[in-house]
Amino acid sequence: xxxxxxxGSVAEIFDRQIPAAVRLGRPLALPEAMPEQDVxxxxxxxALRNVSAEDExxxxxxxxxxxxxxxLVDMLCERSEFLTPYTPYQPEISQGTLQVxxxxxxxxxxxxxxxxxxxxxxxxxxxxxxxxYMTKLHNSRRRLVVSAGLHxxxxxxxxxxxxxxxxxxxxxxxxxxxxxxDAWSEAIDEQTSAAxxxxxxxxxAVEDAAxxxxxxxxxxxxxxxxxxxxxxxxxxxxxxECGVDVAVGEGQPLGNRLDFGGPSFGFFAAREEFLRRMPxxxxxxxVDVDGRRGFVLTLQxxxxxxxxERATSNICTAQALNALAAVVYLSWLGxxxxxxxxxxxxARTHYARRTLAALEGVQPAHEQPVVRxxxxxxxxxxxxxxGRCAREGVNPGVDMHALSGRPEDRGVLLVAITERRxxxxxxxLARTLGAAVAAEREAVVL
Amino acid sequence: xxxENGRAALARPQAQxxxxxxxxxxxxxxxxxxxxxxxxxxxxxxxxxxEELLPARMRRRRPPALPEVSEPELVRHYVQLSKRNFDLDxxxxxxxxxxxxxxxxxxxxVAALPGHARLHPxxxxxxxxxxxxxxxxxxxxxxxxxxxxHVCLQPSAGSHGELAGVLLTRAYHEDRGEQRRKVxxxxxxxxxxxxxxxxxxxxxxxxxxxxxxxxDVEDLRAKADPDVACLMLTNPNTLGxxxxxxxxxxxxxxxxxxxxxxxxxxxxxxxxxxRPGDMGFDIVHFNLHKSFTQPHGGxxxxxxxxxxxxxxxxxxxxxxxxxxxxxxxxxxLEGPKSIGRLRGFHGNYGCFVRAYAYIxxxxxDGLRDVSEAAVLNANYLLAKLRERGVAEYxxxxxxxxxxxxxxxxxxxxxxxxxxxxxxLAKRLLDFGFHPPTVYFPLLVEEAxxxxxxxxxxxxxxxxxxxxxxxxLQEAAADEQLAAGAPYSTPVRRLDExxxxxxxxxxQAL
Numbered sequence: 001x002x003x004x005x006x007x008g009s010v011a012e013i014f015d016r017q018i019p020a021a022v023r024l025g026r027p028l029a030l031p032e033a034m035p036e037q038d039v040x041x042x043x044x045x046x047a048l049r050n051v052s053a054e055d056e057x058x059x060x061x062x063x064x065x066x067x068x069x070x071x072l073v074d075m076l077c078e079r080s081e082f083l084t085p086y087t088p089y090q091p092e093i094s095q096g097t098l099q100v101x102x103x104x105x106x107x108x109x110x111x112x113x114x115x116x117x118x119x120x121x122x123x124x125x126x127x128x129x130x131x132x133y134m135t136k137l138h139n140s141r142r143r144l145v146v147s148a149g150l151h152x153x154x155x156x157x158x159x160x161x162x163x164x165x166x167x168x169x170x171x172x173x174x175x176x177x178x179x180x181x182d183a184w185s186e187a188i189d190e191q192t193s194a195a196x197x198x199x200x201x202x203x204x205a206v207e208d209a210a211x212x213x214x215x216x217x218x219x220x221x222x223x224x225x226x227x228x229x230x231x232x233x234x235x236x237x238x239x240x241e242c243g244v245d246v247a248v249g250e251g252q253p254l255g256n257r258l259d260f261g262g263p264s265f266g267f268f269a270a271r272e273e274f275l276r277r278m279p280x281x282x283x284x285x286x287v288d289v290d291g292r293r294g295f296v297l298t299l300q301x302x303x304x305x306x307x308x309e310r311a312t313s314n315i316c317t318a319q320a321l322n323a324l325a326a327v328v329y330l331s332w333l334g335x336x337x338x339x340x341x342x343x344x345x346x347a348r349t350h351y352a353r354r355t356l357a358a359l360e361g362v363q364p365a366h367e368q369p370v371v372r373x374x375x376x377x378x379x380x381x382x383x384x385x386x387g388r389c390a391r392e393g394v395n396p397g398v399d400m401h402a403l404s405g406r407p408e409d410r411g412v413l414l415v416a417i418t419e420r421r422x423x424x425x426x427x428x429l430a431r432t433l434g435a436a437v438a439a440e441r442e443a444v445v446l
Numbered sequence: 447x448x449x450e451n452g453r454a455a456l457a458r459p460q461a462q463x464x465x466x467x468x469x470x471x472x473x474x475x476x477x478x479x480x481x482x483x484x485x486x487x488x489x490x491x492x493x494x495x496x497e498e499l500l501p502a503r504m505r506r507r508r509p510p511a512l513p514e515v516s517e518p519e520l521v522r523h524y525v526q527l528s529k530r531n532f533d534l535d536x537x538x539x540x541x542x543x544x545x546x547x548x549x550x551x552x553x554x555x556v557a558a559l560p561g562h563a564r565l566h567p568x569x570x571x572x573x574x575x576x577x578x579x580x581x582x583x584x585x586x587x588x589x590x591x592x593x594x595x596h597v598c599l600q601p602s603a604g605s606h607g608e609l610a611g612v613l614l615t616r617a618y619h620e621d622r623g624e625q626r627r628k629v630x631x632x633x634x635x636x637x638x639x640x641x642x643x644x645x646x647x648x649x650x651x652x653x654x655x656x657x658x659x660x661x662d663v664e665d666l667r668a669k670a671d672p673d674v675a676c677l678m679l680t681n682p683n684t685l686g687x688x689x690x691x692x693x694x695x696x697x698x699x700x701x702x703x704x705x706x707x708x709x710x711x712x713x714x715x716x717x718x719x720x721r722p723g724d725m726g727f728d729i730v731h732f733n734l735h736k737s738f739t740q741p742h743g744g745x746x747x748x749x750x751x752x753x754x755x756x757x758x759x760x761x762x763x764x765x766x767x768x769x770x771x772x773x774x775x776x777x778x779l780e781g782p783k784s785i786g787r788l789r790g791f792h793g794n795y796g797c798f799v800r801a802y803a804y805i806x807x808x809x810x811d812g813l814r815d816v817s818e819a820a821v822l823n824a825n826y827l828l829a830k831l832r833e834r835g836v837a838e839y840x841x842x843x844x845x846x847x848x849x850x851x852x853x854x855x856x857x858x859x860x861x862x863x864x865x866x867x868x869x870l871a872k873r874l875l876d877f878g879f880h881p882p883t884v885y886f887p888l889l890v891e892e893a894x895x896x897x898x899x900x901x902x903x904x905x906x907x908x909x910x911x912x913x914x915x916x917x918l919q920e921a922a923a924d925e926q927l928a929a930g931a932p933y934s935t936p937v938r939r940l941d942e943x944x945x946x947x948x949x950x951x952x953q954a955l
Contacts, residue, residue, distance in 0.1 A: 001822060001826045001904060002822075004826055004829040004830060004833065005822075005825045005826055005828075005829045005847075006829070007825075007847075010818050010821070010822050013821055013822065013825055013847055014719060014818075014821065016847060017687070017688045017690075017847060017849065018688050018716075018719070018720050019690070019692065019693060021693060022692060022693065022720050022721075022724050022725045023719065023720050024593075024718060024719060024720055024721055024724065027718065027810045027811065027814070028590050028591060028717075028718045028810035028813060028814070029590050029810070030587055030590060030591075030805065030809055030810040030813070031806060031809060031810075032809045032810075033806075033807060033808055033809030033811065033812045034806055034807060034809070036550075036552050036807065039552060039556070039803050039806050039807050040552060040555065040556060042806060043556035043559065043562075043580075043799065043802075043803055044556070044559060044561075045576070046561070046562075046576035046577070046579060046580050047556075047559040047560070047561025047562050047576055048561055048576065049561070049575045049576030049579070050561040050562070050565045050569070050573070050574050050575070050576040050577050051565075051569060051573040051574070052560050052561050052562075052563075052564040052565045052566070052569075053560075053564040053565070053566060054560040054561075054564045055560075055561075058566060060566040060568050060569065062568055063567075063790055063791070064566060064567055064568075064791070066564065066566065070483075070484075072483075072517065072520065072521055074558075075521075076521070076524045076525070076528070078554060079525070079528045080533050080534070080535035080536065081528035081529065081531040081533045081535075081536075082528050082531065082533075082743070082744060083533070083535075083549070083554075083741045083743060084533040084534035084535050084549055084741050084742065084743075085531055085532060085533045085534060085539075085742065085743075085744050086534075086539070086541055086544050086546060086742045086744070086745070087742070087744065087745035087746075088744060088745065089541070089883075090532070090871070090872075090875065090880065090881060091937070091940050091942075092872070092875055092932050092935040092936070092937055092938060092939065092940070093531065093532035093875055093880070093932075093935050093936075094530075094531055094532065094744070095470065095527075095530035095531070095936050095937055096527040096528050096529065096530040096531035096744075097531055097744035097745065099470060099472065099527055099530070100524075100527060100744070102472065102951070102952070102953065103472050103473050103474065103953065105951055105952050106472070106474055106952040106953040106955075107510075107512060109952045110510040110511050110512060110955075111510045111512075113510075115952070116951060116952070117951070117952070119745070120746070122602035122603065122606060122789060123602060123789055123790055124790055125787075125789050125790040126602065126606070126788060126789040126790075133645065151790070153787060153789070153790040153791065154790070156786050156787040157786075157787055157788055157789050157790070159786055160613065160763070160785055160786035160787060160788055161609075161645075161788075163613070163647075163785075163786075164609065164612075164613050164616070164645055164646040164647050165645055165646070165647050166647045206500070206504055208504070209504075210503065233506065233510060234506065234509060234510065235500065235505060235506055236500075236504060236505070236506055237503070237504055237505060237506050237507070238506055238510070241506065241507065250790065257563045257564060257796075258563065258564050258565055258566050258567065259557075259562070259563055259565070259794075259795050259796040260562065260565040260566070260567050260569075260574070260577050260791070260792065260795035260796075261567030261790065261791025261792050261793070261794075261795055262567075262602070262747070262789075262790075262791060262792075262793060262794040262795055262796065262797075263602075263746070263747030263749070263794040263796050263797060265746075265747075275949065275951075281745060282949075282951055283951065284945040284946070284949050284950055284951050285945065285950040285951075286940050286941045286942065286944055286945035286950075287940070287941055288937040288938045288939060288940045288941070289930075289938050289939050289941075290937075290938055292467070292469060292470075292937050292938070293469055293470045293937075294470065294937040294940045295470070295940075296940050296942050296945050298942070298945045298946050298949055298951070299946055299949060300946070301946070303637075304605070304636075304637035304638050304640070304641035305636075305637040305638075305886070306637070307637075307641070308637045308640040308641060308650075309640035309641060309643060309644045309650045310644070311637065311640075311641040311644070313641065313645070314605040314608065314609060314638050314641035314642040314644075314645050315603075315605055315606075316603065316604065316605045316637075316638050317603040317604060317605070317733075317735060317742070317745060317746045317747075317748035318603070318745055318746040318747075319743075319745075319746040319747050320743050320744040320745030320746045320747075321741075321743025321744060321746065321747060322743075322746070322747060324743075324744070327473070328520070328524060330512050330513075331473050331483075331512065331513040331515060331520050331523075332483045332484050332517070332520060333483075333484045333512065334481075334482040334483065334484055334512050334513060334514050334515065335509060335510070335511060335512045335513070335514050336480075336482055336509075336514075337482055337483075337484035337486065337512075338509065338510060338512055339509050340484075340486040341484075341486060343489075343493065344486060344487060344489060346499050346500060347489060347491050347492070347493045347494075347499065348490075348491050350491075350494075350499050351491035351492065369499065369500050369501065369504065371500065386570070390570075390573070395566075395569070398568050403568065419486070419487050422487070422490055423490040423491050424490075426491075
């Protein structure tokens with residue numbers, strides 16, 4: 001090979017191109033190479049030092065949930081044909097990926113009740129920031145009004161990104177567990193680009209989405225953006241039905257594993273008028289020269305590789321494989337399954353809230369309707385209570401104060417229910433939590 | 447059969463299994479009412495009727511019209527669809543700038559271990575020590591590879607890392623009381639660079655490329671002023687060339703108080719050989735889905751960690767993983783000068799597991815071997831193409847040698863043979879190859895950007911060179927052949943213009 005190139009050594013190829021002063025000249029200080037079986041054992045040993053949802057009774061949520069992922073999702077996502085190609089730049093040999101995108105867009109459009117969906121963005125919180133940027137391109141206004149019911153990570157990501165593209169973020173507080181409607185109406189004016197809320201919100205409460213949307217329109221004709229949990233859209237009024245203009249959210253509940261927080265995907269759906277300002281890839285239907293139906297990446301003049309500094313987003317690689325998992329999962333659930341599952345979550349969540357609220361030293365944090373997650377106020381130190389439950393093999397939920405840093409979240413525990421948590425599991429949670437709270441209160445008194 | 451098909455059949459017979467050419471039907475067009483795969487767990491709690499649980503006005507009126515299919519139908523549909531894809535496991539994929547190297551299956555196996563895959567991101571740090579250790583070790587390894595002391599793993603992909611980098615630069619200048627508005631980037635830059643600059647609220651200034659294919663240093667000198675926040679550079683650049691004047695470039699940029707940003711898309715050329723930090727870069731983003739062999743999934747997931755110098759470190763996004771004195775690991779959530787968070791949780795951990803497994807499999811020597819073999823393969827393929835007479839029609843755009851990829855210009859081919867680079871790419875599909883990147887970088891006429899990667903054999907490179915030579919030969923004999931290609935794929939050339947003019951982006955139901 002060297003003779004063909006006309007050099008004496010591989011080193012010569014580098015020496016002729018890289019100035020000597022910037023060559024490393026020593027080996028990297030990294031551990032030695034390991035054979036495959038040793039790497040497996042090492043990674044397995046690390047995995048064993050984690051307590052996963054496989055190892056304890058887990059009620060953690062707050063954005064990511066331990067739903068069951070059917071075996072066929074793993075099988076399909078592991079197929080070389082889906083796993084190993086790049087973004088489908090050559091549509092003639094990428095019809096599989098492109099049609100998956102088209103089907104995914106259809107499924108998200110159906111779920112959200114909005115006509116247009118892209119083929120995925122990174123994940124939930126950054127999707128909120130991406131939506132806000134789109135509304136800036138849409139109406140050139142500089143103010144974002146945001147409900148405090150948004151996930152703290154979404155608020156954080158929004159602030160980071162908005163500082164970049166030059167928008168002001170105004171936070172509206174909650175009252176009785178939901179967005180304070182008076183404060184919401186007051187904050188929105190004619191300079192408001194977007195009005196953003198979460199459904200259900202960070203405390204598990206179902207917001208009155210239709211009223212929030214109507215108010216945002218009436219007050220300043222702001223673009224209404226909702227960050228939505230997709231798993232409950234079989235039973236909860238869809239964003240489209242509620243007057244929402246742009247629906248985004250964390251897609252992990254749809255057939256994606258927890259993976260300690262990623263990779264998952266963000267979905268992004270909107271009304272028709274936003275189509276040409278959407279971020280990310282979009283698959284469209286067309287025909288080939290023989291008249292055969294096919295799919296291509298379309299509306300690419302929005303994108304960075306064509307439009308460069310005038311692109312509607314800088315996103316390139318997104319989450320195609322995670323979106324495949326989602327469309328397979330949604331097809332597996334099907335038209336009836338998404339409703340059945342929603343009803344099951346609703347009933348079990350209601351049961352769990354009622355059961356926990358009956359415990360001494362535990363009260364619901366609010367009285368609003370909940371569908372898959374709820375916040376309770378614990379009359380004891382949450383971290384200590386969690387520690388006691390952990391010793392019994394139960395993870396009772398998320399310490400809200402640790403996550404949000406808000407003083408009012410001190411003592412609040414967020415409990416998430418999935419179809420994997422049966423009535424017996426919920427009863428066990430109640431026993432364990434009740435005992436832990438009692439023991440902790442006793443310990444403090446002593 | 448059309449005459450074009452007939453001609454192609456003579457030129458290169460390729461039998462296709464019939465189902466690959468069936469008319470496409472989506473999952474929404476299959477199944478029947480009532481059919482399902484999902485079996486809902488039994489309702490084991492009371493299910494009150496009416497509005498007790500959810501007021502009627504909050505309830506959905508019409509359920510989403512998801513597919514109604516059985517499990518066998520579902521599996522068959524997606525398996526059949528998968529067969530309409532070309533993939534890296536099936537053949538050569540020399541897509542320039544994308545580093546389509548082999549994806550070891552060990553990585554999928556270890557990422558799927560329940561201790562990683564079913565670990566909730568809000569598990570207490572003390573009960574996720576394995577994950578935090580893995581992230582910390584990866585931070586250390588990436589810092590060593592970059593030659594910069596601090597790493598944040600959070601960004602979701604390369605362009606997200608770029609955005610983090612420009613926001614870091616802004617924060618650094620703002621903290622010093624400066625409002626610098628301009629970001630420099632060469633005209634060869636990836637489209638994500640200029641798009642990122644706009645999203646970060648700054649203004650792009652383009653730099654010219656000199657006759658050797660590097661940054662035009664005189665142009666840089668003229669444009670480097672105290673209003674410049676940053677220079678974004680890919681090195682080796684998108685022409686596959688190492689910046690010969692990198693030291694001078696760094697001196698000019700630092701001389702006006704600006705930062706130097708390294709787009710890590712081409713890191714595969716220099717791992718263990720030359721480090722961005724040693725070249726003078728302040729901020730680096732990695733593409734774990736390129737250099738560190740994440741499977742690309744048809745367009746993600748990726749992962750775009752960033753490395754930073756001491757002066758940039760205070761502004762890094764949070765959380766970071768730190769190692770305590772007792773050897774345990776913790777998430778560091780607060781940083782008084784941090785730009786904040788870019789996304790939820792800690793980043794794409796599943797990608798970290800794979801990248802870490804890759805680094806531990808290869809070690810220091812292995813990573814260096816990767817870059818050496820990648821550069822050797824690219825230069826060998828370039829030489830082989832010259833040997834086969836391809837250079838007459840597709841000359842190298844700049845230089846003599848290349849790093850891990852090279853850019854040819856199809857301009858002579860277009861003039862002499864009436865074959866555009868696009869036609870060549872489409873004809874390559876009939877030969878069973880994924881085409882190289884086409885029409886990028888923009889300053890090369892009819893550009894063809896070839897990145898073979900280190901995991902290809904000499905036989906594959908030879909076969910690819912032969913295919914290009916054969917396509918040029920057949921073009922000399924029949925100039926319409928390439929223009930009609932491909933002939934053997936599940937669909938042939940698609941009407942992209944009407945797709946964009948009248949967008950149909952979902953299945954009508």
